[in-house]
Structure formats: structure tokens, C-alpha cells
Amino acid sequence: MVAQGPVPFTWxxxxxxxxxxxxxxxxxxxxEMTGTRSGSWLMATETEAERSFADPLPVPPGEEVFQLGAVHRRCLRQAYVRLRAQQxxxxxxLPVVFVDEPPANESFPRLHLPPRRGECPFCSRNYVSMSEExxxxxxxxxxxxxxxxxxxxDGRWVARISLPTIPVCIDCNNTWMSTMEQDVKPQLISLFDNVTLVDRFNQVRLATWATKIALLLDAAGPNPLIPRGFGHDLRIxxxxxxxxxxWMATYSDVADVLPVHPxxxxxxxxxxxxxxxxxxITFSVFRVAFQVLIPLVGGGPxxxxxxxxxxxxxxxxxxDDIDWPLPYxxxxxxxxxxxxxxxxxxxxxxxxxxLTASVRQAPQ
Ligand SMILES: [Zn+2]
Ligand SMILES: [Zn+2]
Known part of the structure; x- marks a missing residue:
């Protein structure tokens, strides 16, 4: 199915x-939900990476399809019920959407392949401008x-930190990616400086951020291997x-604060x-090392x-809460x-x- 709206949703x-x-x-x-005002034909966009869920085509004759709005993932069922009942x-x-049957040779995005250079690693909205980030x-x-x-x-210590960059679409960059940075910042800074406990909520925040960095490091490298589906899933x-x-570990080495080891x-x-x-992908940021394992076949370590x-x-x-820093x-x-x-x-x-034992003392 091809759904074309006059403008992409920008809310x-x-x-x-x-x-x-x-x-x-x-x-x-x-x-996002699309459908008729009467609720006779409804579509939920990207319920999974590159996968939408729609009522059978064609749209009931004489009815127009609109961009209806957005729902929390957890509220999808409730939204269907309410829209069907016109509640x-x-x-x-509302913006009008044109819905067509797919052409016979429709090619679906290949989520099992790594993103190509110049393509946003997190979405396939190729109508959105890219920026080098x-x-x-x-x-x-x-x-x-x-x-x-x-x-x-090249074997010498330099005060300048060189920064790898990657093209990302401005919509991903300016919305969920920047929010993810704001959310993780206080927690990461606290790990740099403090003896602290990391609760489950912050473990998830740190793991989510670490996954984003690992996907970007892979996509920016000379031979990307991680399928795009993981990036799309992270966005959704x-x-x-x-x-x-x-996993997370304690790291300390002022001579190399950002090592990456794939x-x-x-x-x-x-x-x-x-x-x-x-x-x-194992990478460190100053006092914290992260290890992100992305299986490409089934099974765990x-x-x-x-x-x-x-x-x-x-x-x-x-x-359990994590007692930080870790022993070594x-x-x-x-x-x-x-x-x-x-x-x-x-x-x-x-x-x-x-390994060296961590010093556990409150900062001066
Ligand atoms: Zn809701
Ligand atoms: Zn994007």
C-alpha cells in the first residue's frame, strides 16, 4: 500500500x-493513525519497523482518508474501538491522504541489510533532509x-578529541535523538564524578543511549554490518x-577517553x-565503558x-541497583x-x- 499525504506529519x-x-x-x-472520519477504514502507521496495519483495500467508496492523529502505542486498541464507534x-x-494499491513490483525496504552511506540509519523517510552529525x-x-x-x-596524545560524524535525517536528529541526549546527560555525568547507585530506570536509559551510539559507530565505519531494522526499532x-x-563497566584513562573496539x-x-x-561493540566514554552485543542470528551469549x-x-x-563504580x-x-x-x-x-581497584570515595 502506498499512502501519500500532502506533508509529512510534523507535530x-x-x-x-x-x-x-x-x-x-x-x-x-x-x-500515527490514518483513516476515514467514519472509522470505516483505518490504518496504523509503523506499528513495527517498516510495517503498518490497515483494513483491507479498497477504502469504502465515497469516503476520503485523512491523517487522523497519533496514539500512544499502548492505546492503539482503545483508539481503534473509539474511532470505529465515532467517539x-x-x-x-484534517490533511487528506491518498491511498493506492501497491504496484505489483513494489520493493520493500531491506531491513536485514545495514544502512547505506547517506541514508538515515533510523528511518527511511527519504523526503526529510539529511545533516552530518x-x-x-x-x-x-x-x-x-x-x-x-x-x-x-598515531601513538601521540593530543588534547583535541576527534569526532566521527554520520549523516542522520534532521527529523530524527531534532526530535527523539536530542531528547535521548538530554535524558541521559545527568546520569552519565553523575557516573563520571560520583559514587552512586544506578537503578533500573537509569540502566534502561544508559542502555538505550549506548545502543544508539553503537549503531552509529557501526554505520559510520568502513564496513557496516548491523541491519537497519535495529535502528528503525530504536526510533519507534x-x-x-x-x-x-x-553491559556496563568502569573505565579510566585520561590518555584515551573514547576508545572503540568492535x-x-x-x-x-x-x-x-x-x-x-x-x-x-565495546566503547568507552571517559569513566564508563559500554558493551553492546547485537546478534544477527538467534541465541544469546x-x-x-x-x-x-x-x-x-x-x-x-x-x-537490582548497580553499586557504582564497579570493583575494578x-x-x-x-x-x-x-x-x-x-x-x-x-x-x-x-x-x-x-585491573586496578576503583577508589570509592566521595568527590572533594
Ligand atoms: Zn494514549
Ligand atoms: Zn531519520
Whole structure:
């Protein structure tokens, strides 16, 4: 089905067609609804990545289709019931949508493939302009610089932090992505400076942000592997996909504050497939290391080394608060062993790891 409206929906806040409460475009999980005023034909847009749900075509003769508004994901059923029963008071003027049967050779976006360069990693709204964005947000770079951080480039320490960039559409960038940055900022800064507890709510926030960064690092790299479906799902749900795993560790090394270590889990040797089984991206931001495991085939990791309880899972989130900092911290050398702790089905190489105990004291 091809639905064409005169303009893409550009709302910030809407009234939920289900519960009547406010829907915040940049923060909530929402679904847009299209249909006839009588409720005789309805469509829910992007209930899953690239998947919409519609009543059978054709639209009942003599009726026009409109952009009706938005609903919270949790209110979709209620909205259907209310729209069918004409219990929703709709505005007098609504944008008209033209609905066609799909052409026979319709090609669907390929969600199992990585985003192509120049394509938004989070949506396929190719009518929205793109802009080249920093993967690490500016607020983070300012925080690092105010703490005297730098990076190692060609074996030399430099005070300047070089920033990888990636094209992202301005709609994703200005709505849910910037909200995600504002939401995670106080929590990340607190982890930089404080002895603290990380509750389940903040574990989810950190894991969601870490997933966003990992997807961008992969997409910006020379050989992207992570399918676009994960990015689309992150935009729609504003949480990591349920197949993803995220861990957190303590990191400290002022000489390299933003190391990134990708690691590929390959099929067992001698198998008949050469498909990569999973992509594991370990990256640190100043005092915090994140590890994001994105499986490309089913299954999860076996029991993993936790380096003396110094690696904790944050997605799926656990029931317990995390006592921060963790007992030992990684530096730019030991982080390599952490980044390779998931067996890649190749010859195993023992890595010697020396960790330093974290100092647990309140800041001066
Ligand atoms: Zn609602
Ligand atoms: Zn986008």
C-alpha cells in the first residue's frame, strides 16, 4: 500500500486518539493513525519497523482518508474501538491522504541489510533532509574537555578529541535523538564524578543511549554490518531491541577517553556458512565503558567473564541497583580483553589482564 499525504506529519505534541492524554513526539512510543472520519477504514502507521496495519483495500467508496492523529502505542486498541464507534471528536480540517494499491513490483525496504552511506540509519523517510552529525554529542565533548581529556592519535596524545560524524535525517536528529541526549546527560555525568547507585530506570536509559551510539559507530565505519531494522526499532520503541544485550563497566584513562573496539562473532569453524553471528561493540566514554552485543542470528551469549564482578548487564535490565563504580576499572589496554570476552569461534588467544581497584570515595 502506498499512502501519500500532502506533508509529512510534523507535530510535537498531540492528543492521543485512545486515552485523550498528551503524546510527546520526541519521547513517547507513538503510532500515527490514518483513516476515514467514519472509522470505516483505518490504518496504523509503523506499528513495527517498516510495517503498518490497515483494513483491507479498497477504502469504502465515497469516503476520503485523512491523517487522523497519533496514539500512544499502548492505546492503539482503545483508539481503534473509539474511532470505529465515532467517539473521537476530530478537528474540522484534517490533511487528506491518498491511498493506492501497491504496484505489483513494489520493493520493500531491506531491513536485514545495514544502512547505506547517506541514508538515515533510523528511518527511511527519504523526503526529510539529511545533516552530518557528530556521533558523540557536543555536550559530552565539552564535559570531557573540561576534565582535561584527550585522545591518542598515531601513538601521540593530543588534547583535541576527534569526532566521527554520520549523516542522520534532521527529523530524527531534532526530535527523539536530542531528547535521548538530554535524558541521559545527568546520569552519565553523575557516573563520571560520583559514587552512586544506578537503578533500573537509569540502566534502561544508559542502555538505550549506548545502543544508539553503537549503531552509529557501526554505520559510520568502513564496513557496516548491523541491519537497519535495529535502528528503525530504536526510533519507534525508544528502547533497545529485545534481542540486544548491553553491559556496563568502569573505565579510566585520561590518555584515551573514547576508545572503540568492535568485535565480530563468527560462525563455528568448519560450518557451511560464513555469516557473521553477532556484532559486539565495546566503547568507552571517559569513566564508563559500554558493551553492546547485537546478534544477527538467534541465541544469546554463554556465561561470560565478569572480571571480578566488574562488568554488569544493563539490558535486559536487572532487578537490582548497580553499586557504582564497579570493583575494578579498565584502562585503554585492559579494555581490549573486555571487548573480546565473547568467544568468536576462532582460535582463542589468552590475554593477560591487570585491573586496578576503583577508589570509592566521595568527590572533594
Ligand atoms: Zn494514549
Ligand atoms: Zn531519520
Amino acid at each position: 510535537r505534541r498531540a492528543t492521543c486518539l485512545g486515552c485523550g492524554e498528551v503524546v510527546r513526539r520526541a519521547r513517547d512510543e507513538w503510532i 473521537v471528536v476530530l478537528p474540522d480540517s 557528530d556521533i558523540y554529542p557536543l555536550w559530552l565533548i565539552r564535559e570531557l574537555q573540561s576534565r582535561g581529556a584527550g585522545t591518542i592519535r 520503541r525508544k528502547q533497545p531491541h529485545r534481542g540486544i544485550w548491553v 568485535w565480530l562473532i563468527l560462525p563455528p569453524a568448519g560450518g557451511d556458512s560464513d555469516e557473521v553471528h553477532a556484532v559486539c 554463554a556465561e561470560l567473564e565478569t572480571f571480578g564482578n566488574s562488568v554488569v548487564q544493563i539490558w535486559p535490565p536487572g532487578p 576499572f579498565f584502562d585503554r589496554e585492559s579494555i581490549v580483553a573486555f571487548s573480546r570476552r565473547i568467544y568468536d569461534n576462532r582460535e582463542s588467544v589468552p590475554l593477560h589482564v591487570a
